[in-house]
Amino acid sequence: MDTTRERSQAARTAPDRAAVDPALPPTLRRNAPLVPTDSAASRSLAAVIAILTFLAGLCAGAAEIVASSAGQWQGTVAQEVTIQVRPAPGRDLDADIARADAIAKAEPGIAATRVFSKAEAERLLEPWLGSGLDLSDLPVPRLITLKLGDQSPDLKHLRAGLAEAMPGVASLDDHALWLQRLSTAANTFVGIGVGIVALVLVATGLAVAFATRGAMAGNREVVEVLHFVGADDDFIARAFQRRFFGLGLRGGIIGSAAALAAFALAGLLARTWRSGPAGDEVEALFGAFHIGWRGYASVMAIGVIASLVTAVISRLTVRRFLA
Amino acid sequence: MAMRGGHPGADGMDRDGTGANGPLRETATTKSLLSGAEGPVVQFENVGMRYGLGPEVLSDVSFRIQPHSFQFLTGPSGAGKTTLLRLILLSVRPTRGLVSVFGNEVSGISSASLTGLRRRMGVVFQDFRLLDHLTTYENVALPLRVQGRAETSYRAEVVELLRWVGLGERMHVLPPLLSGGEKQRAAIARALIARPDLLLADEPTGNVDPSLGRRLLRLFLELNKLGTSVIIATHDFGIMDSVDARRMVIGDGRLRIEG
Numbered sequence: 267m268d269t270t271r272e273r274s275q276a277a278r279t280a281p282d283r284a285a286v287d288p289a290l291p292p293t294l295r296r297n298a299p300l301v302p303t304d305s306a307a308s309r310s311l312a313a314v315i316a317i318l319t320f321l322a323g324l325c326a327g328a329a330e331i332v333a334s335s336a337g338q339w340q341g342t343v344a345q346e347v348t349i350q351v352r353p354a355p356g357r358d359l360d361a362d363i364a365r366a367d368a369i370a371k372a373e374p375g376i377a378a379t380r381v382f383s384k385a386e387a388e389r390l391l392e393p394w395l396g397s398g399l400d401l402s403d404l405p406v407p408r409l410i411t412l413k414l415g416d417q418s419p420d421l422k423h424l425r426a427g428l429a430e431a432m433p434g435v436a437s438l439d440d441h442a443l444w445l446q447r448l449s450t451a452a453n454t455f456v457g458i459g460v461g462i463v464a465l466v467l468v469a470t471g472l473a474v475a476f477a478t479r480g481a482m483a484g485n486r487e488v489v490e491v492l493h494f495v496g497a498d499d500d501f502i503a504r505a506f507q508r509r510f511f512g513l514g515l516r517g518g519i520i521g522s523a524a525a526l527a528a529f530a531l532a533g534l535l536a537r538t539w540r541s542g543p544a545g546d547e548v549e550a551l552f553g554a555f556h557i558g559w560r561g562y563a564s565v566m567a568i569g570v571i572a573s574l575v576t577a578v579i580s581r582l583t584v585r586r587f588l589a
Numbered sequence: 590m591a592m593r594g595g596h597p598g599a600d601g602m603d604r605d606g607t608g609a610n611g612p613l614r615e616t617a618t619t620k621s622l623l624s625g626a627e628g629p630v631v632q633f634e635n636v637g638m639r640y641g642l643g644p645e646v647l648s649d650v651s652f653r654i655q656p657h658s659f660q661f662l663t664g665p666s667g668a669g670k671t672t673l674l675r676l677i678l679l680s681v682r683p684t685r686g687l688v689s690v691f692g693n694e695v696s697g698i699s700s701a702s703l704t705g706l707r708r709r710m711g712v713v714f715q716d717f718r719l720l721d722h723l724t725t726y727e728n729v730a731l732p733l734r735v736q737g738r739a740e741t742s743y744r745a746e747v748v749e750l751l752r753w754v755g756l757g758e759r760m761h762v763l764p765p766l767l768s769g770g771e772k773q774r775a776a777i778a779r780a781l782i783a784r785p786d787l788l789l790a791d792e793p794t795g796n797v798d799p800s801l802g803r804r805l806l807r808l809f810l811e812l813n814k815l816g817t818s819v820i821i822a823t824h825d826f827g828i829m830d831s832v833d834a835r836r837m838v839i840g841d842g843r844l845r846i847e848g
Binding site: 293295300487493494496499 | 707720722
């Protein structure tokens, strides 16, 4: 039989093929996907993947906004430290302020200092106490803000110097506690975002596994015929994988594009609102509402990952189904 | 297979299938051309088959299909012809007994070996089993496509075979739009395209007119002369009488060999 095959192969030489190579109808479809693609179930799955990718993209983008905003806040806050000088009985507050300012200026790494006047210090209390009150009788502490230079100052040394010169009166606040809380809150939010993205991808995988099983059941005859004409399990799994990767890619692209469009629209609206009364609050909270290249890359990566998850899960499901 | 340099019918038969040399009465190659040199293509020894807990459809079936042989499988409806073909095709496993295909005992066969064996078989199903979402061309090309061959490498032979079975103008049509006879011919073309060593055909002439039926039979005979073992399951005594070939008759679940 092998001899027959070899003879047949030998007979099928290139010139012979060229001689009989017929003019095919231009509309003839010759390599359609082996697994039917354009079904209601396929469109539904693509829609599910698009929605899940969109939600995952929103989560990733929001986490990115929080992370970058927190980074900006931390950067800004970390560039300043504050000396608080409290009034004490029998002490000259202005002299204490001048002395604290001098100690600060003497510390290497302090780029500039700014002493808040009494009026400025009282104005800081207005949000809590209201305006128009006479606060002259209250022992309102005074503040000196220190701008840090490129070379980081030795804050321990500064704190010790202030405590030694004016014990119980002057203290240094480097915002460490606030920064730590901010960092924890930002990391928690980012962690939640990553968790949601992971859950969405798991949900995508489960939806694809379910859809693949449905497709296998719906295409049982196709699978049977493919087996009879000599297709192995891997070939069939690849056929299904190609089909589902295509669906996943379509859903992933639509979902990612929708998420990117949502962020672009939000950024546009934020810019429009910035001129309005709520603009300051929005900008203070979210910055420019811009997810940056890292955010855009994350959203697009989620689309690609969703497609790959779709392909891998469908292949594994088919292999298990056939086994 | 002659299809590489022209299909069987191209040199031995005219297009209406009657042949230029008078009435069709062929002598099939009933014995191996290399008797004794090659083992049987298919061997059954005391095979029994039942579905679930039902009665045995086949009982103590023993036979051999020699290389290059031609035989009919016949018997009344429901006698077990299709089951026997499914056993040979390895789509079901026997309840008892020994089935060997191309020298491989199939009870513990691996998936890879199973694929290898099936690639050496061509099958024409009674219900055609064409894939409705693929064109006639794609359906016929399927056995070559699953082997991983590029479409350009088999295009000429697929088109040539389609033209020979009279589907040259229908190659772009989806199966639901084909007539019963056209589906039959497409199914036969699909079974033949990969030049199988063993051809199994379940009522291959059941949906075509007598003229085309004779023409298709001629094709099977040409294929057999070129070395393919052929088993045709049929009720059609006219077809069987036109060929001097072994008959495997199934009745009451038992097999009887005639000729």
